[in-house]
Amino acid sequence: MKNNHPIDAEIQQYALLRNECNAEIINHIDHCATCKLKVEQYQLLFSGIEALDAPQFDFDLTRAVMTQLPAPKSKHEQFIPVIIFLVIAAVGCPVFYVFGKTFLQILSNLKGILSGIIFLTAIVLFTFLYIDQVRSYKNRINKLNLN
């Protein structure tokens, strides 16, 4: 017989699933009044927990959660980037066709450093504008979701 009492986890396992316990633990608990009392207390506690009703709310939980979820994108919203791209292509292609040679001549006449600075400035400006647009969009969506 084990001199030390089993730990609480082993006593709980005995209270719930006696057959799955170690034979040494079963033997100890069967012969130890202190551990038997603990087992009875745990069994009483477990049966009390099982007898509890599921928590009830005085409001419609499903509706409260569903109103917080973002609405799924409509079919029209999914095509907005494609439409923007088509509009830019429809405007840009004729402009480039008409003024393309002139534009390329201007670019080829510029010194390499100057065109590099212009290109780099355009990329940096585009990046900051894009980040600002995304940030303001997320802020507006968050405000909508909280209200």
Ligand SMILES: [Zn+2]
């Ligand atoms: Zn014991």
